[in-house]
Amino acid sequence: MELMELLKTRRTYRRFDQTKKIPDEAVDDIVRAQQYASCGNNRQPLHYIVVRDEVLVEEIFKITKWAASLPAKQGQPKDGEHPTMFIAVLEDNALKNAVTGVDAGLAISNMTLAAWNHGVGSCIIANVNKDELRKILDIGDEYTVNCVVAFGYPTHKSIIKEADSGEKLSYYINEDGDYVVPRKKIEDTVVFR
Numbered sequence: 001m002e003l004m005e006l007l008k009t010r011r012t013y014r015r016f017d018q019t020k021k022i023p024d025e026a027v028d029d030i031v032r033a034q035q036y037a038s039c040g041n042n043r044q045p046l047h048y049i050v051v052r053d054e055v056l057v058e059e060i061f062k063i064t065k066w067a068a069s070l071p072a073k074q075g076q077p078k079d080g081e082h083p084t085m086f087i088a089v090l091e092d093n094a095l096k097n098a099v100t101g102v103d104a105g106l107a108i109s110n111m112t113l114a115a116w117n118h119g120v121g122s123c124i125i126a127n128v129n130k131d132e133l134r135k136i137l138d139i140g141d142e143y144t145v146n147c148v149v150a151f152g153y154p155t156h157k158s159i160i161k162e163a164d165s166g167e168k169l170s171y172y173i174n175e176d177g178d179y180v181v182p183r184k185k186i187e188d189t190v191v192f193r
């Protein structure tokens, strides 16, 4: 896919075809993509746990909250719509510093773009019960949990819509069941000097 089209369509997806597993080639690219991301001082404080085991994926799904802007009935994926893979993003406490959050954002961006290049949609999830995640994945105290990222083949579209200044920015689901994501116009966010 052409780069700008890839960037525009790599949105948050929240309903997936649970029967369609992500092939190894796509997973290989996703994990390789984080290795290519820049990070402050090249410290590489991030670690990842790739979860593809169906039982573990379901356990993690149960401790995640989706689409806080929508009623749960609409935003939470239903049975058959769950993601088929999670990646837990962890920060090594011995290496993390003030810019580790930026490092995580760049790495997650690379991974979700690499996924989308294979048609695999994703949802970054900060709203995960981190204590429960530690138990499920046996994560030691040497790591801080940053977030989890859910992956799967989406069964809906997600469309960017330019918002007029003052317009509500909450995403919503349209009559076709697709997500609509209002975005501020360039002239409302960027100044050229």
Ligand SMILES: Cc1cc2nc3c(=O)[nH]c(=O)nc-3n(C[C@H](O)[C@H](O)[C@H](O)COP(=O)(O)O)c2cc1C
Pocket: 010, 011, 012, 013, 065, 066, 067, 068, 123, 124, 125, 126, 127, 128, 158, 171, 181
């Ligand atoms: C740091 C971060 C945390 C997020 N956490 C959640 C979350 O816990 N649950 C969820 O459903 N979506 C979550 N999202 C997805 C956002 O709601 C989504 O990015 C936003 O609505 C814009 O949609 P877009 O990604 O399609 O541009 C998160 C996104 C980011 C960047």
